[in-house]
Amino acid sequence: MPVPKTPVQNTITITDDCFLSLCTGGKAQLMKIAIASGKGGTGKTTVAVNLALAIEEVQLFDCDVEEPNCNLFLEFELEPVEEVICLVPEINPDMCTLCRNCSSFCKYNALAALPNKILSFPALCHGCGGCSFVCLAGALKEKPRPIGMIEKASPESSLTFICGTLNIGEAMATPVIRSLQRHIDENRPVIFDSPPGTACPVLSVMGYADYCVLVTESTPFGFHDFLLALEAARALKVPVGVVLNRDGLGDSRVEEFCRAEGIPILLRIPNDKMIARLYSEGTPFVKEMPEWKKKFEDMFETIKALACKNTGV
Amino acid sequence: MKICISACGKDPDSEVDPQFGRCNYFVIIDPDIGSVTSIKNPGSEASGGAGIRAAEAIAGAGVNTLLTGSVGPNSFSILSEAGIETCSGIRGTVAFALREYQAGKLAVLESPNASTHSGIKKS
Numbered sequence: 316m317p318v319p320k321t322p323v324q325n326t327i328t329i330t331d332d333c334f335l336s337l338c339t340g341g342k343a344q345l346m347k348i349a350i351a352s353g354k355g356g357t358g359k360t361t362v363a364v365n366l367a368l369a370i371e372e373v374q375l376f377d378c379d380v381e382e383p384n385c386n387l388f389l390e391f392e393l394e395p396v397e398e399v400i401c402l403v404p405e406i407n408p409d410m411c412t413l414c415r416n417c418s419s420f421c422k423y424n425a426l427a428a429l430p431n432k433i434l435s436f437p438a439l440c441h442g443c444g445g446c447s448f449v450c451l452a453g454a455l456k457e458k459p460r461p462i463g464m465i466e467k468a469s470p471e472s473s474l475t476f477i478c479g480t481l482n483i484g485e486a487m488a489t490p491v492i493r494s495l496q497r498h499i500d501e502n503r504p505v506i507f508d509s510p511p512g513t514a515c516p517v518l519s520v521m522g523y524a525d526y527c528v529l530v531t532e533s534t535p536f537g538f539h540d541f542l543l544a545l546e547a548a549r550a551l552k553v554p555v556g557v558v559l560n561r562d563g564l565g566d567s568r569v570e571e572f573c574r575a576e577g578i579p580i581l582l583r584i585p586n587d588k589m590i591a592r593l594y595s596e597g598t599p600f601v602k603e604m605p606e607w608k609k610k611f612e613d614m615f616e617t618i619k620a621l622a623c624k625n626t627g628v
Numbered sequence: 629m630k631i632c633i634s635a636c637g638k639d640p641d642s643e644v645d646p647q648f649g650r651c652n653y654f655v656i657i658d659p660d661i662g663s664v665t666s667i668k669n670p671g672s673e674a675s676g677g678a679g680i681r682a683a684e685a686i687a688g689a690g691v692n693t694l695l696t697g698s699v700g701p702n703s704f705s706i707l708s709e710a711g712i713e714t715c716s717g718i719r720g721t722v723a724f725a726l727r728e729y730q731a732g733k734l735a736v737l738e739s740p741n742a743s744t745h746s747g748i749k750k751s
Contacts, residue, residue, distance in 0.1 A: 418684065424677025427684040427706050434709060436702055439677045 342473060342596035346619055347505040349524035349553070353540025357509035358530045358560035358584065363508035364388045365601045367474055369611030374503055378490040378520045379477040380463060380509040388599045389466035391476055399479070399494045401442040401487065410454035417446035417455060438486060463491035465498065475500070488516040496523055504615075513547045526622040527553045528581065534565040541569060544580075554622055558614075561586040566580050579621065582614045631729065632656045632691040633722045638666040640723040644715075647698020649679030654686055656724045659730075678747060679703030687712065688725035695725050695734060698742035716741055 336532050343565040346407040360377075364385050368377035377385040386393065404417065404426065413432055425439035426446060437460055462485045479495040483613040488510065496519075500507055509520040521527050527548045531541040541557075548555045557573055563581040573580055577601040584590065593600045601607045634651040635642045645651035649671045656665045670685050671678035679699070686694060694707060694714045707714050714746035716733035718725040727735055 370709065422675075423675055424671075426679045427687075429684065429687050429710050430690075432709070434706060436677065436680060439680070439702075578667045 316354060317602055345501055346526065347499075348618060349507045349509050349519060349520050349527045350530060351509035351521055351527055351544055351548070352511060352530045353513060353533070353542070353544035354537055357511075357532055357537060358558070359511070360384055360388070360508050361437060361528075361560050361584075361599075362528065362530050362562070363506050364599045365607065366611045366615065367476075367506050368599050369561055369601050369608045370504070370615045372503055374475040374500060374505045375508070375555060376475065376499070376505060377476070377493055377508045378442060378492050378516070379494070379508055380481045380516070381480040383478045383480055383508075385476065385508050386468075386478060387597050389472075389474065390597070391470070391472045391474075393466040393478065394469055396467050396498065397494065398461050399461035399465060399491045400439075401440060401462045401490055402444060402457040403440040403442065403460045404435050404446045404455045405415065405458045406435060407454045407456070410452050412452045412454070414451065416449040416451065416547070417569045418497070419541040420445050420449045434591065438484075441487065442490065443592060450472060462487060463494070465491075465494055467498070469499040475503070489519045492519045511571055513543045517544075518547060521548055522551045524537045524553055526618050527555050528558055528618070529555055530558045531569055532561045533559060533567060533569040534567075537565070538568050538572070542572075556581040556618060556621060559583045579617070581617055582610060629641060629693070630656055630658050630689070630691045632686050632689070632693060633695075633718065634669075634696040634727050635666075635722050637693055640664060640721065640726070644695075644697075644718040644720065644722055644725050645746040646718055648696040648699045649682045651682075651701055654682075654689070654691075654726045655711075655732040656686075656689060656691060657715065657722075659724060663684050676685070677702065679744075682714075683707050684709070693729075695729050698746055699733075699737060699740055700742045700744045700746060701740040702744060704737070 342419040350359045352359050368372050377383040419424040423441050425436045425437050427434045447457055463481045466478050477498050479491040481491050507520050510516045528539055529536045529544050556579045560580055563587050564586040588599050593603055633655045634645050634648050635653050635655045636645045651669050653666050654669055667689060669682050671682035672680050680702050683703040684693050684750050687710035691712055694712050695718050697716055697718055699714055714737040715729060718740050719736045
């Protein structure tokens with residue numbers, strides 16, 4: 316790890332071992348960590364995959380269901396677990412009284428009431444079931460529509476890895492993420508590789524986590540989107556720590572901000588040629604650079620302590 | 629014969645708005661009886677499915693012909709189902725667009741001419 320350009324005052328030092336062991340003994344085993352960022356391409360998947368490989372007995376969930384790419388680095392054999400479905404309305408025109416209750420109820424505008432019939436637009440339907448609830452004629456039935464797939468790594472894999480994929484052309488990532496989260500084993504720590512941005516899919520991941528790691532780089536774009544993601548995490552009251560990726564690149568704006576706000580910088584991944592080369596070859600760098608295993612393990616211990624004390628935000 | 633024009637305002641002097649799903653108003657003119665009415669586009673502020681709400685509204689208003697600019701696949705399917713003839717290429721004011729239509733200068737749309745969400749991109 317390179318020497319930081321400026322003195323870091325917000326590095327975490329844990330002194331109270333008794334306190335730590337007291338709280339990590341129970342809750343930490345169930346720890347759920349979301350690896351997020353505002354900006355895309357900051358290194359979420361890199362951090363999630365390397366962290367998962369560094370610590371043992373952890374479950375890795377690829378929640379970036381629009382473009383799940385953890386397995387590009389893991390290369391596990393995947394087995395189908397379940398098809399994700401959305402319940403969409405099916406209208407029986409013989410029973411429909413054209414009362415328009417369904418179409419005026421639908422907040423997503425998935426139903427249109429024409430003077431002589433109701434048209435449905437399944438791609439816009441969020442599957443809330445409200446339309447069939449308000450249909451007094453009983454003309455609406457719900458039918459399943461596949462929107463995505465959940466897969467898991469075969470049992471002989473070195474890591475418990477579960478991955479969701481949204482079908483091509485589908486718009487709703489959140490139901491796939493929700494289905495994915497139903498496969499969590501509550502007895503072991505979880506790492507979520509989150510989608511980028513700050514929209515519904517990200518919130519469904521952050522909101523399910525005990526701790527949120529924001530991966531960023533200290534560039535104008537990286538900092539801008541980091542602030543958006545931070546705002547989202549704070550709204551959800553999830554404690555936050557930062558991983559500075561490509562450290563040495565750009566400026567020191569993220570670091571200065573974190574110092575002023577008391578946000579811990581958990582790890583710095585330098586803008587290193589070897590790391591970049593391994594990434595380009597699809598190799599998680601903890602495998603080839605064993606000194607990083609320890610750094611990720613330390614980061615995990617720090618997160619456990621911080622989440623337990625509920626500091627960071 | 630009710631002719632509907634997607635517009636920024638409520639009357640014939642208003643500028644047209646070529647974005648069907650996201651326009652502010654629909655000005656509905658019946659040249660046979662000389663009537664002019666307008667309806668607020670319920671799709672203008674929808675978070676999604678704007679074109680669906682817009683098409684539903686003008687179908688409900690009993691419109692025969694729509695003069696607009698871009699129509700996406702969802703709204704086009706409703707307009708076709710409702711038997712509404714759709715013409716594109718409007719410009720200028722509502723009154724000018726009507727004259728252009730009456731002079732046969734606007735092309736009838738046979739298929740959607742925009743992708744979904746294209747109305748969101750307007751500045």
